[in-house]
Amino acid sequence: MGCDSKVESTDGFVNWQDIVALTQSHCKMRDPSRVERIINEFVQGGPERMQLVSDFDYTITKQRTEDGGPVPSSFGIFNACKSLPVSFKEESNKLYHKYRPIEIDPHMPPEEKVQYMIEWWTKSGKLTSGFPFDQAEIDQIAGKYKNALRDRTHELFDDLNRLQIPVLVLSAGLGNSVISLLGQANLMYPNVKVVSNFLQYRDGLLDGFQQPMIHTFNKNEAVLDGSEYYDLVHNRDHIIVMGDSIGDADMAAGVPASSHIMKIGFLFDHVEANMEKYMNTFDIVLVDDQTMDVPRALLALIERQHKLRLAGNGVASATLLHT
Ligand SMILES: C[n+]1cn([C@@H]2O[C@H](COP(=O)(O)OP(=O)(O)O)[C@@H](O)[C@H]2O)c2nc(N)[nH]c(=O)c21
Numbered sequence: 001m002g003c004d005s006k007v008e009s010t011d012g013f014v015n016w017q018d019i020v021a022l023t024q025s026h027c028k029m030r031d032p033s034r035v036e037r038i039i040n041e042f043v044q045g046g047p048e049r050m051q052l053v054s055d056f057d058y059t060i061t062k063q064r065t066e067d068g069g070p071v072p073s074s075f076g077i078f079n080a081c082k083s084l085p086v087s088f089k090e091e092s093n094k095l096y097h098k099y100r101p102i103e104i105d106p107h108m109p110p111e112e113k114v115q116y117m118i119e120w121w122t123k124s125g126k127l128t129s130g131f132p133f134d135q136a137e138i139d140q141i142a143g144k145y146k147n148a149l150r151d152r153t154h155e156l157f158d159d160l161n162r163l164q165i166p167v168l169v170l171s172a173g174l175g176n177s178v179i180s181l182l183g184q185a186n187l188m189y190p191n192v193k194v195v196s197n198f199l200q201y202r203d204g205l206l207d208g209f210q211q212p213m214i215h216t217f218n219k220n221e222a223v224l225d226g227s228e229y230y231d232l233v234h235n236r237d238h239i240i241v242m243g244d245s246i247g248d249a250d251m252a253a254g255v256p257a258s259s260h261i262m263k264i265g266f267l268f269d270h271v272e273a274n275m276e277k278y279m280n281t282f283d284i285v286l287v288d289d290q291t292m293d294v295p296r297a298l299l300a301l302i303e304r305q306h307k308l309r310l311a312g313n314g315v316a317s318a319t320l321l322h323t
């Protein structure tokens with residue numbers, strides 16, 4: 001259905017019920033009035049105050065494809081490469097089976113998990129060392145999944161590029177796969193930055209991951225402190241955060257407390273069991289939504305008001321259908 005917005009207002013105020021994408025039955029909001037307030041702040045602030053932070057795996061890629069085919073994670077794309085030594089695959093599997101249950105253990109407090117996660121990413125880096133590896137292998141596999149991106153991802157990235165809104169793709173996975181897939185899908189616009197774990201080479205052989213290590217518990221904007229990207233976005237206090245895991249909601253941690261943050265969560269697995277947690281964590285929960293329609297609807301409103309302002313018309317007085 002695209003990002004239709006049915007907005008009729010004489011004072012520029014947007015009612016959430018008029019945003020068609022938000023009225024869909026699979027779009028859930030704990031507090032619609034809060035969502036409405038933030039949208040109006042975004043609309044009034046304009047594109048120059050906006051930034052978007054997104055997870056990659058199962059947020060930019062789909063959680064479910066039309067043909068039911070699986071979508072590998074960024075580490076999964078690497079692990080599917082044929083030239084990897086058998087011992088690498090075995091050891092890496094062992095690590096996964098040891099640490100993944102800890103990562104998702106609902107009883108262990110996060111403070112305790114951090115050490116285990118650092119251990120996992122460190123051991124994984126050590127394993128990813130000492131053998132030759134050609135990026136072309138990742139490119140070949142990633143290329144097969146260009147169509148596994150959410151519907152209208154291209155339109156979303158076009159919107160963001162046109163509005164010059166910085167996009168941070170933050171992934172605790174493997175950056176080489178992320179960049180490869182986004183690049184082959186022609187989405188690596190100049191306003192897109194990928195912060196993730198990248199392969200490092202020494203003397204022609206793999207030598208683990210480059211620093212800083214990005215794991216599930218430091219996967220937020222604080223890790224950017226002092227970087228060029230931080231300088232670019234630190235004045236942009238209107239933030240859209242998108243993710244599919246509960247931890248993704250914290251990706252804007254590190255930005256000034258006064259910021260307005262809209263957290264969008266894509267929920268697919270174990271919907272009933274997870275619903276309450278997602279509703280308490282994200283402002284908007286999208287259940288089995290494999291599109292970018294909701295973030296696009298927000299951007300359409302921001303762009304519409306921006307254009308009216310540029311045209312010398314301070315408030316929205318137009319009726320705009322099917323933008
Ligand atoms: C170190 N390490 C971490 N992971 C997983 O990769 C995920 C990357 O984290 P993420 O960027 O939050 O991606 P997500 O969208 O999949 O949540 C983590 O949640 C871990 O479960 C890993 N997965 C594989 N296959 N191999 C690894 O070495 C490895």
Ligand SMILES: [Mg+2]
Nearest residue numbers: 055057058244
């Ligand atoms: Mg994810």
